[in-house]
Structure formats: C-alpha cells, structure tokens
Amino acid sequence: MSSVAAPAQAPAANPLREGLEQERVPDASCLVIFGASGDLTGRKLLPALYSLAHDGLLPAGQTIIGFARPDYSDDAFRMAMREACDKYARTRPVDDAIWQNFAKGLFYVQGDFSQPDGYSRLNQKLQECDRTRGTGGRRIYYLAVPPQFFPVISELLGAEKMVTDPERGGPFTRVIIEKPFGHDLESAKELNRVAVSTFRERQVFRIDHYLGKETVQNLLVLRFANGIFEPFWNRQYIDHVQFTVAESIGVEKRGSYFEGAGITRDIVQNHLLQLVSLTAMEPPVAFEADPVRDEKVKVLRALREFPKGREGENVARGQYTDGSVLGEKAVAYRKEANVSPESKVETFAAMKVFVDNWRWADVPFYIRAGKRLPKRVTDISIHFRPAPYPMWRKLRGVDTRPNVLAIRIQPDEGISLKFDSKVPGPSVRTAPVTMEFRYATSFGAEPPEAYERLLLETMLGDSTLFARRDEVETAWAWLDPLLNAWAADPRPPDFYPAGTWGPESADLLIERDGRKWRRP
Amino acid sequence: MSLQPLEADVRVDVTAIEKHLAELWRSSKEVGDEVLTRAALWNVVAHTCTSESHAQADEALGKASEAVPQRTIIVRANRAAPPEMSAWISANCHLVGGGKQVCSEEISIVAGGDRVHRVPPIVNALLIPDMPVAMWWLGDLPNEHEDYVLSLLEPADRLIVDSAHFDSPDDLMLIDRVASKTTTTPADLNWERLEEWRRATAMMFDPPHMRSRLESIRRVRVVAATSDRDYFGESVEALLYASWLSAQVGHHVDTEGKVEGSVGSIDYVIERRMQQNGVGGITFAEISFEDASCASISRDRDRGVLLANVDGNLSMPESVTRAVPCGIDALIVRQLKRTKGDQVLLKVLPVAARLAKRVAR
Numbered sequence: 017m018s019s020v021a022a023p024a025q026a027p028a029a030n031p032l033r034e035g036l037e038q039e040r041v042p043d044a045s046c047l048v049i050f051g052a053s054g055d056l057t058g059r060k061l062l063p064a065l066y067s068l069a070h071d072g073l074l075p076a077g078q079t080i081i082g083f084a085r086p087d088y089s090d091d092a093f094r095m096a097m098r099e100a101c102d103k104y105a106r107t108r109p110v111d112d113a114i115w116q117n118f119a120k121g122l123f124y125v126q127g128d129f130s131q132p133d134g135y136s137r138l139n140q141k142l143q144e145c146d147r148t149r150g151t152g153g154r155r156i157y158y159l160a161v162p163p164q165f166f167p168v169i170s171e172l173l174g175a176e177k178m179v180t181d182p183e184r185g186g187p188f189t190r191v192i193i194e195k196p197f198g199h200d201l202e203s204a205k206e207l208n209r210v211a212v213s214t215f216r217e218r219q220v221f222r223i224d225h226y227l228g229k230e231t232v233q234n235l236l237v238l239r240f241a242n243g244i245f246e247p248f249w250n251r252q253y254i255d256h257v258q259f260t261v262a263e264s265i266g267v268e269k270r271g272s273y274f275e276g277a278g279i280t281r282d283i284v285q286n287h288l289l290q291l292v293s294l295t296a297m298e299p300p301v302a303f304e305a306d307p308v309r310d311e312k313v314k315v316l317r318a319l320r321e322f323p324k325g326r327e328g329e330n331v332a333r334g335q336y337t338d339g340s341v342l343g344e345k346a347v348a349y350r351k352e353a354n355v356s357p358e359s360k361v362e363t364f365a366a367m368k369v370f371v372d373n374w375r376w377a378d379v380p381f382y383i384r385a386g387k388r389l390p391k392r393v394t395d396i397s398i399h400f401r402p403a404p405y406p407m408w409r410k411l412r413g414v415d416t417r418p419n420v421l422a423i424r425i426q427p428d429e430g431i432s433l434k435f436d437s438k439v440p441g442p443s444v445r446t447a448p449v450t451m452e453f454r455y456a457t458s459f460g461a462e463p464p465e466a467y468e469r470l471l472l473e474t475m476l477g478d479s480t481l482f483a484r485r486d487e488v489e490t491a492w493a494w495l496d497p498l499l500n501a502w503a504a505d506p507r508p509p510d511f512y513p514a515g516t517w518g519p520e521s522a523d524l525l526i527e528r529d530g531r532k533w534r535r536p
Numbered sequence: 537m538s539l540q541p542l543e544a545d546v547r548v549d550v551t552a553i554e555k556h557l558a559e560l561w562r563s564s565k566e567v568g569d570e571v572l573t574r575a576a577l578w579n580v581v582a583h584t585c586t587s588e589s590h591a592q593a594d595e596a597l598g599k600a601s602e603a604v605p606q607r608t609i610i611v612r613a614n615r616a617a618p619p620e621m622s623a624w625i626s627a628n629c630h631l632v633g634g635g636k637q638v639c640s641e642e643i644s645i646v647a648g649g650d651r652v653h654r655v656p657p658i659v660n661a662l663l664i665p666d667m668p669v670a671m672w673w674l675g676d677l678p679n680e681h682e683d684y685v686l687s688l689l690e691p692a693d694r695l696i697v698d699s700a701h702f703d704s705p706d707d708l709m710l711i712d713r714v715a716s717k718t719t720t721t722p723a724d725l726n727w728e729r730l731e732e733w734r735r736a737t738a739m740m741f742d743p744p745h746m747r748s749r750l751e752s753i754r755r756v757r758v759v760a761a762t763s764d765r766d767y768f769g770e771s772v773e774a775l776l777y778a779s780w781l782s783a784q785v786g787h788h789v790d791t792e793g794k795v796e797g798s799v800g801s802i803d804y805v806i807e808r809r810m811q812q813n814g815v816g817g818i819t820f821a822e823i824s825f826e827d828a829s830c831a832s833i834s835r836d837r838d839r840g841v842l843l844a845n846v847d848g849n850l851s852m853p854e855s856v857t858r859a860v861p862c863g864i865d866a867l868i869v870r871q872l873k874r875t876k877g878d879q880v881l882l883k884v885l886p887v888a889a890r891l892a893k894r895v896a897r
Contacts, residue, residue: 030747031784032738035880036731041742072735075742076844076855113839117856150743456632457575460603 042475044077045154045188046142050129050169051161052082052093056194058100061160064467066097069118070107071464073472077150082124083138093124106465121149129165135176142178153180153187156474160194163203167210174214181216192221192474195286196277197483200499201492208485221474222483226287226394228466228473230455231429233481235294235396236303238423238431245421246299248400249375255401255418256380256529259291260536262389264341266514267363271354278361280333280499283385286483287394289316289491291425292381295396296371305479309487316490320370327501332510332521334364336388339514346388346514362502362509363387366522368529382526384533388514394425395536414446420534429463430454545624550645553623553662557641560625572629572637575605578872579669581659582610583688589674592864594644597672599865601628601640604872607664608642613655617648656687663691670872671720672696677707680714692720696871698864699726699772700816705892708772712885721877722885725867726773726816732859733777733818736833736842739855746846750785752826755803759820761811770816772888774806777818779888780880793893799826804894813837814861835859 127134180186198204267274293312300307337348364386398421408414439445510519548556582593629639671692678685760774824830
C-alpha cells in the first residue's frame with residue numbers, strides 16, 4: 017500500500033495563501049460517493065464539487081470516486097456527471113478547461129454495498145489514486161444512501177481496513193452521513209453505535225444542509241459579531257419567536273419515504289431544531305466545532321418536555337387535501353403516489369415550544385413546518401415586546417406595533433427590522449416601516465450552494481457546521497413522546513386545503529395567546 | 537422637478553446636490569416604483585482630469601455598482617480648463633430578480649480653472665456617513681504634498697490606482713509612502729490582476745511536501761508580455777508577482793535589488809517579451825529549486841486558464857486555474873469586496889520598488 021502516513025507535526029501554513037480569499041485549503045483526498053447513481057449525486061454533490069473546482073477551492077489532485085451498483089465505465093460516469101453539472105451547477109455554463117481537469121480526477125467503481133468484492137476493487141482504485149494523484153491515503157466516504165445501508169457499509173469499510181485515523185498514525189478518514197439520522201431515539205442511537213464502532217465521533221460528519229446556508233451562518237454573525245442585538249436577545253425584550261419552514265411542493269416522488277416519516281421527522285427534528293438552537297444558544301467561547309455544538313445542545317436539553325398524557329396540547333398537526341398552490345391544482349396527500357388513502361401522516365406541524373433556561377424562561381417559540389403551503393419560504397422572526405409606556409395612546413392615528421426582526425433564510429435571503437415611524441405631516445400619526453438588508457442587493461453574487469460549503473468543510477476537517485451525536489439524540493429524545501402519542505392516536509391530523517397556511521388548529525395555537533402568525 | 541427615468545443625467549445646482557438626490561428618489565416613489573431599492577455599501581470617488589477618463593470611470597463604476605452598490609462621485613478637475621463648476625446626478629439601476637430593481641446614485645462634478653479648489657469640500661459633504669470611502673485616481677498620480685490632494689484623501693479609507701500606468705519605480709514608492717504616512721490604504725488594480733497567478737502558485741505549494749520546497753528556491757523567472765515601447769508599467773504585474781513571492785517566502789531584497797534566501801543568493805529574472813496580446817500581463821512564471829526541478833505556470837489564453845505543473849524529481853497532477861482577463865469594473869469590484877486593506881500588498885510594495893532594478897530592458 018502506498019498510503020503516505022501523516023507527518024507527526026502539521027506542516028506550517030502555506031505563506032502564499034496569505035491574503036487570498038481561501039487562506040486554508042484542504043489536502044488532496046479521495047472522496048468516495050456511495051450511491052453515486054442516485055439523484056443527490058447528480059443534482060447536488062457533483063455540481064457542488066465542480067463549482068468548488070471552478071472557484072479554485074479544490075486542491076490539485078482532489079479525486080472523486082463514484083461507487084454504486086449500476087455498471088458504468090469511468091467515461092460514462094464522467095459524461096453523466098457533466099450533464100448533471102450542465103444542468104445544476106451554480107457556476108454555469110460549465111467551463112470546458114476546468115471540467116477537463118476536474119474530470120481527470122473523476123472515477124467510478126461498480127459494487128454492491130453489501131458485497132466485499134466491490135470494496136476490494138474500490139480499495140485498489142484508492143491506492144492507485146494515492147500513487148498517481150497524491151491523495152496520500154486520505155479518504156472521505158459520502159454515504160448518499162438510505163440509512164439501512166449505513167451499518168453494512170461501515171462494517172465492510174472497517175473489515176477491508178479502509179479506515180485510518182491520524183491519532184493512530186494514519187492519514188485521515190472521514191464519513192459524511194445524510195439525514196435522516198434515525199427514525200426515533202432508539203434507531204438514532206443504533207446508527208450512532210454503528211458509526212462509532214468503525215469511526216470515531218470526530219470522523220463522522222452528519223450533514224444538515226441548512227447549516228451550510230449563508231443566512232443560517234449569518235445568524236451567528238448577526239447575534240455575536242454585532243454589539244447591538246445581544247443585549248436585547250432575551251426574555252426582557254423579546255415577546256416571542258416564530259419559525260416557519262414552508263414548502264409549496266407536495267411529497268412528489270417521496271411518498272413511501274414520507275409515509276414513514278412525516279413532516280416532524282423530515283423537517284422539525286433536524287432543520288427546525290437547528291434553527292431554534294442557533295437562535296436561542298448562548299455565545300460560544302469560540303467559533304469552533306465543539307464550543308458551538310456544546311451551546312446548541314444545551315438549548316436542545318432545555319426544551320420543555322411535552323406534558324405526559326397531554327402531548328398534543330401545544331401542537332397542531334395537519335394534512336393537506338385537494339387545493340391549489342400558486343394557481344395550480346394540487347391533489348390531496350392521500351391521493352399522492354405511494355401514499356395510503358387513509359394515511360394519518362402529518363404534512364404540517366405547528367408547536368409552541370419553551371426553552372427553559374435563564375435567558376428564555378416563558379418566551380414562546382412558535383414553530384411550524386408544512387408541505388403544500390402557499391409558498392416556499394424559511395423565516396425566523398423575533399417579535400419584541402412593545403414599548404413600556406404607551407405615551408401616544410390618547411392620540412388618534414397612533415397605533416404602535418411591536419418591533420419585528422425578521423431573518424429570511426430562503427429564498428431572497430436577508431434581514432429586516434420593522435419599526436414605527438411618524439408619518440410626515442402636522443399631526444402625530446405613525447406607520448410601520450421596514451429597514452431591509454438583502455444579500456442579493458448588497459453582495460450581488462449568488463451565494464455558494466450549501467453543499468459546496470459543507471463538502472469543503474469536511475475536506476478541511478471542520479465539523480462546526482455538522483450535527484454532533486448528542487445533538488441528534490437529544491432532539492429525538494425530546495420529540496419521541498410526541499411522535500409516540502401521535503402514533504397511538506386513532507384520529508387523523510386536521511385537514512387543510514393545499515395552498516393555505518395549515519389547519520385552523522395551527523392558527524388557534526397562537527391566537528389563543530393573543531398573537532398571530534407572521535405572514536412570511 | 538419633472539419626472540425623469542432614474543438613469544438619465546439631470547443637471548443640478550452644485551450647492552444643492554443632496555436635495556436633488558432626495559427629489560430623485562421621491563420622484564421614483566411618485567411614479568409608483570415600489571419595487572425599487574436604494575442601496576450603498578461604499579462611497580466611491582473617481583478623480584479624473586479628462587473627458588475620456590471621466591467616461592471610463594462612468595462606465596466602470598456603473599457596472600461595478602451592480603455587484604457592489606455604492607454612491608459614486610466622479611470628479612473631472614482640470615486647472616487648465618476654463619473656470620467652470622457644474623454637477624449632474626443619475627442612478628445606476630439593475631434588476632435583481634422578481635422584477636425588483638436596485639439603484640445607487642451617481643454624481644458627476646466637473647470643475648475647471650480656479651474653481652477646482654472647491655471640489656474637495658463639495659465631495660466631502662456628499663459622502664454618505666459611516667460608509668467607507670474609496671478614492672480611485674485615474675491619470676497621473678497625485679502629488680501627496682498638495683493641499684488639494686490631501687483634502688481629497690483625508691476621508692478616504694482606500695486609494696485605488698492602477699500600476700499598469702506607472703512610468704517609473706518612483707510611482708511605486710509614492711504609493712508606499714501613502715501607505716506608511718497616511719491612514720489611507722493603497723490598492724492597486726494591477727495587483728488584483730495577479731489574483732489568479734497568486735492562487736495558481738499557492739495551489740502548487742499546498743501539498744505539504746511542496747511547501748517545504750519554498751525554502752529551496754534558487755531562481756524565479758517571470759515573463760511579461762510587452763509592446764515595442766519601453767514603458768515601465770508594462771512589466772509591473774510581473775514585478776509585483778516576483779516581489780510577492782519574495783516577500784511571502786521571506787527572501788531579503790537589498791537596495792540594489794539583489795535577493796538572498798536561506799540557501800544563498802537567489803536569481804530573480806523579469807523578462808520582457810514582445811507580444812501582440814495581453815500586453816502588461818504575465819505569460820509565464822518558473823520557479824526553480826535547488827535540486828534542479830522546477831515548477832511552472834503558463835497562461836493558456838485560448839482556454840482562459842493558467843496551467844501549473846511541477847517537473848523534475850516531483851510529480852503531481854497538473855492544476856488548472858480559471859483566469860479570464862478582467863475588465864476594470866471587475867477589478868474595482870474585487871477591490872471593494874475586500875473589507876480591509878490588503879496587508880500583503882503593503883508588504884510587497886517596498887520590495888517591488890527595490891526589485892524594480894531587476895526589470896530587464
């Protein structure tokens with residue numbers, strides 16, 4: 017084997033990188049994509065990798081090996097991936113010169129995930145790349161496969177001795193896992209147990225693509241790089257917080273997956289709870305993987321448990337029926353392909369959540385996620401308490417409203433602050449006005465895709481933007497009682513017509529507190 | 537004020553430019569243009585002397601404002617011209633999707649004869665507060681001792697020049713003095729042109745085994761494409777590249793331009809090669825090591841890329857860096873996207889002034 021052992025001491029930083037946009041670049045490695053014939057590889061992974069190459073962010077010699085059951089040649093795989101990049105890459109049109117060089121590092125190995133012979137061929141290919149492309153035994157395994165294949169892949173990688181670790185004197189091996197990270201607490205623990213039987217926790221990168229989004233990262237910058245927000249970011253000044261993750265599409269081809277998941281497992285357990293924890297967390301001591309994740313997990317631990325026997329009290333669940341979205345007819349969830357006509361699976365969930373700690377005591381966090389809602393939008397809004405004394409109350413035309421800081425995660429990423437202003441004229445009248453920051457307006461260029469950022473971070477070995485084992489398990493531990501209660505409930509979810517903002521029960525959930533959902 | 541398209545130039549009273557700008561935006565609201573956003577991240581002042589350079593600044597900053605919204609102030613000041621003081625305002629607008637438009641303001645000020653001295657206070661009054669100021673100087677470099685120049689540079693965070701137009705090493709020294717004696721940080725568009733060359737070079741030395749070879753550099757040869765005229769500016773890009781390498785690797789350049797490194801004296805060669813295309817740019821760079829191996833980067837102009845490879849005792853895959861020639865507007869955008877002044881350039885400028893003696897004629 018030609019693997020080059022990592023030097024005992026990390027070499028000095030490259031002085032020629034100083035002042036360049038990317039001051040740190042990864043060492044060349046072999047990135048193996050398990051499930052390379054799947055949708056994710058063509059739609060997201062290869063276009064993201066190509067865009068990184070286009071922007072000069074991949075090291076010379078970076079190698080990508082597709083591994084899947086269909087029998088492709090290297091050239092056929094390259095051709096398919098070129099088509100995918102032509103269609104989906106952020107940096108289009110594809111630059112021929114960049115592509116040609118990128119494609120020289122693109123290979124395919126045919127194999128069955130559960131058969132050792134494929135792994136032997138893969139290992140041979142990897143060693144060949146170490147010799148010809150300077151990848152030095154460094155490996156990243158991307159498991160773009162359904163979770164049931166994770167144990168067997170891990171086991172066979174271990175059995176074939178394809179996992180090394182600098183702490184044991186070898187080059188790095190990292191593994192990227194796609195969500196869902198389990199179906200409930202028990203299965204998540206099992207997945208994690210399997211992972212750490214082959215890899216160490218710091219070798220495992222659990223990808224939640226929301227964390228790769230610029231606006232999600234900007235949430236931390238907004239809170240902790242600006243002096244003006246943090247003093248107000250607590251129960252003294254904040255009345256409540258709303259989170260919306262709305263999709264206008266239905267379940268599309270994912271009917272059978274969704275029947276086993278529902279929106280709570282698909283969105284709330286991961287994306288939404290990530291947003292909640294980033295919004296509510298305390299300042300970390302450093303912007304590094306463990307300090308950031310330590311603070312996030314503290315928020316998850318502080319989530320108030322659902323009251324036993326009354327789990328459904330502060331929640332609303334819904335399922336879409338026939339309707340229309342953006343002027344187009346949409347069929348009911350129960351009529352979608354691979355969905356039971358009597359399905360009880362929720363396509364919408366809204367919850368009133370409390371973070372029981374010093375900062376957030378009794379501040380409600382209203383969260384909602386749904387499919388077939390009027391538009392695709394992800395949004396966080398911080399609703400501040402009203403001014404303490406209504407000094408204008410005797411004047412007509414003065415109707416003061418609480419300030420709202422809205423953080424738009426997607427689309428049209430940006431931040432706005434709503435406040436009241438005097439309407440010009442001789443009398444005192446007020447009207448709400450908005451101060452807006454939009455990424456597109458201020459920074460022009462389209463931000464990199466979340467997968468670009470996350471793949472690069474994995475190559476660099478920085479797991480700040482990835483979920484840690486205890487985050488995943490704590491989130492499941494909190495949600496499990498609710499999911500169990502729903503599973504035991506014979507009643508179907510409340511129905512809502514496709515193209516509306518969910519069932520009436522979701523409105524009642526917030527309106528009985530004298531508040532309203534903000535229209536995102 | 538009558539309603540006009542925002543982009544149209546409107547001649548205004550020099551003493552009331554801000555008032556006219558407010559009216560411009562109000563008029564856009566009156567015509568129901570609710571999808572228009574006014575934005576600015578920078579104050580950019582372009583200082584020109586001729587109508588040609590004024591037009592060049594107008595075109596470049598109009599394009600640049602799409603990527604970096606800015607309040608643009610273009611000054612054309614010519615003491616030799618008849619006395620004159622006039623101003624125009626307009627808006628640079630572009631679509632950002634969803635039918636929405638982002639606009640930023642452009643103000644043109646033309647001053648001639650003895651009215652020129654009124655320019656600095658007018659410009660200073662027009663700067664948006666709490667927003668950084670970039671001064672782009674087109675044409676001959678300013679005399680840093682002149683009151684007029686000092687007043688203009690006083691609020692500037694950055695002074696943007698283009699060393700491709702420098703006619704002697706003294707100009708490099710002048711910019712270096714601005715850096716050391718004022719709070720204005722110099723920025724060079726020619727330095728921005730080097731970005732891809734720096735990236736391609738850095739990429740070659742990213743692998744740990746290559747990084748250690750930086751200490752064994754014995755010779756650096758950089759080839760500049762030049763025309764048939766003997767003009768210093770045409771080799772400045774190559775000079776900056778060599779100076780950057782020397783500064784970053786830790787080579788010592790003495791006042792005569794001789795270079796010493798940990799392995800002894802190092803030969804820096806900057807060659808001028810007459811070419812039809814890409815005059816002023818680098819066409820080839822070669823770094824030779826103690827063991828006689830060498831790393832090289834060449835420009836493939838047809839494919840718009842830089843090709844880097846390492847020969848001799850080492851082998852690694854060729855790397856390709858995209859390097860499409862940038863227009864002035866793109867270089868300005870690169871510059872404005874830097875939130876801080878470029879500290880590496882500040883290190884490189886004095887080295888370049890000394891190494892300039894090595895520019896082969």
